[in-house]
Amino acid sequence: MxxxxxxxxxxxxxxxxxxxxxxxxxxxxxxxxxxxxxxPFAKEVYCKFLDTNLGDPGLFKGTKRIEEEVIKSIGELLSLDEAYGNIVTGGTEANLMAIRAARNHARKYKGITDGEIIIPNSAHFSFKKAADMLSLKIVEAKLDENYKIDVGSLNEAISDKTVAIVAIAGTTELGLIDPIEEISKIAFEKNIYFHVDAAFGGFSIPFLREIGYNLPVFDFSLDGVCSITVDPHKMGLAPIPAGGIIFRKEEYLEVMAVDSPYLTVKTQSTIVGTRLGASSAATYAIMKYFGxxxxxxxxxxxxxxxxxxxxxxxxxxxxxxxxxxxxxxxxxxxxxxxxxxxxxxxxxxxxxxxxxxxxxxxxxxxxxxxxxxxxxxxxxxxxxx
Ligand SMILES: Cc1ncc(COP(=O)(O)O)c(C=O)c1O
CATH class of the missing domain: 3.90.1150.10 (Aspartate Aminotransferase, domain 1)
Structure with a gap:
């Protein structure tokens, strides 16, 4: 300087x-x-909330309400009446939170300490980061001739160390949707955490289905789905950074909670401490604006x-x-x-x-x-x- x-x-x-x-x-x-x-409207709103910090939500009660409303709206879009989760920096952080929830849940309720996650060959590289940070082993499921998860290969990959199965609704390279309904059934029957990465597809598949596109169901209407990543900063037209992680149950947030002694709340489940309220506000505004x-x-x-x-x-x-x-x-x-x-x-x-x-x-x-x-x-x- x-x-x-x-x-x-x-x-x-x-x-x-x-x-x-x-x-x-x-x-x-x-x-x-x-x-x-x-x-432009989302950017305008974003600028108004630049000083808000959702890491200390007791100081920003209104903005925290906005985040809760956004999570509720995205949850409803994904067929979930009561949604839990956060607006985070993007798909990477959302996927990291999902895998952390799955790992901690399996550790607490199944005693798994050396876990594995099953991801398709087509998964975004954010899962490699998550596995590295969370000391999990990656087991790759093969793709079929249509570049979607081969369910047989996925079945073979399941072991008593599996803490999560991941499937993609809108793959990064080809924009394809994995056979999520079939995988959800397997995950549900075997009581394994199932995460759907719809970072890319989450803001388009529900709307395309609404106007008659014949796309498969990928959301919480499937019993096995435990969490979904959906990014407002992709097709949602919100400013960067805005990722979304939606959980089916509050307990997935609870297993990640650590004490946050000096703040206005007793615990924190997000990875990031100080975090922007602007992303939530801009996402809230743009979702209302478009409908x-x-x-x-x-x-x-x-x-x-x-x-x-x-x-x-x-x-x-x-x-x-x-x-x-x-x-x-x-x-x-x-x-x-x-x-x-x-x-x-x-x-x-x-x-x-x-x-x-x-x-x-x-x-x-x-x-x-x-x-x-x-x-x-x-x-x-x-x-x-
Ligand atoms: C399917 C999928 N998941 C996760 C990500 C990571 O999102 P981000 O770059 O917002 O962290 C991407 C990025 O393109 C993606 O396509």
Whole structure:
């Protein structure tokens, strides 16, 4: 740090210069991000709550009420009348909380001290972080030919050390939904904690179902589901950071509680201590602002763009990895190496993302990618074919 104060305008100029190095969602060139521009109303509300701290909720009773209301609303969306949980920093923290709850629950009620979690090959890397931090072993369930959990492989992976099974509603790379109903039955029968990671799909599947898309049930209406991750800062259009973790029972929060002596509450179950109330307030505002109808319209539009893009890719001659279930299209050129194609697109100014399993270019059709951007992208892809 320098010795003397610097003029505000000079600081702002310097920051603006650095900010200009960032890609802008508005250009429609960011193809692989699962986040997008937050809605202006959500940003406006967010700024009003910047000083609130939900780590000390006795001081911010109103904001705590807002968080409770948001959790209730998301819970209802996921077929749960009485929901418990928190608005956290994102899917990673939400998944970490779910796995911590599962581990502590199994330790307390089943005496498991060297636990394992079963995750599909397609799981987000946040589960690797969670397993590492919580000293759990990862057992991977194989995927079937449609890139979804192979239930037979999952069954074989279950042992007396299993503390949690994880399935995904909207995989990071392909946007696919695992056979959650089937897995829920197994988890329920065997009394194993079952976590659904709907960080990506949580703010679109319920709305798409509402407008007639034939998507499978993935929520708390299935008896075996113990917790669900749903991220407002992805398809919910809330500002970063806003992740959501919803638990079926309060006891999952209780098994994580530690004493918090100097604060206005006696215990704390979240991982983060001091934490933003702004994320809850912005999520509350944007959910009220859109309502189910608003989100359904957005989710429907994203799917229309997805189908338009997939169809046109096929017409040019590209190969689609799978028919999209949500707003992600993954594809390859029939002969050109995927990374070579990705490099050529990057040279033309596209920010491309390459999936690992299987290797393919993946485009996440978020709100910032409009039809005209897709037309430009298809023109370039035709050119490069
Ligand atoms: C399915 C899934 N889970 C979890 C995460 C992690 O979310 P975050 O980056 O908000 O921590 C992602 C991120 O894209 C995801 O796609």
């Amino acid at each position: 320098q010795d003397n104060p610097i003029d505000k305008q000079d600081i702002l100029n310097e920051l603006a210069e650095l900010h200009s190095l960032d890609y802008d969602y508005e250009d429609g060139r960011i193809l692989g991000s699962m986040c997008t521009q937050a809605h 189910k109808k608003g989100y359904s319209k957005i989710a429907g539009n994203l799917m229309e763009n997805t189908m338009f893009f997939a169809q046109n890719l096929k017409e040019i001659g590209y190969e689609i990895i799978c028919e999209p279930e949500l707003n992600i299209v993954a594809f390859n050129h029939p002969t050109m190496d995927t990374n070579v194609l990705a490099g050529k697109l990057e040279k033309r100014g596209w920010k491309v993302s390459v999936a690992k399993c299987p290797v393919a270019i993946r485009v996440v059709l978020m709100n910032h990618i409009k039809k005209n951007h897709l037309e430009e992208l298809l023109k370039d892809l035709k050119d490069l074919y």
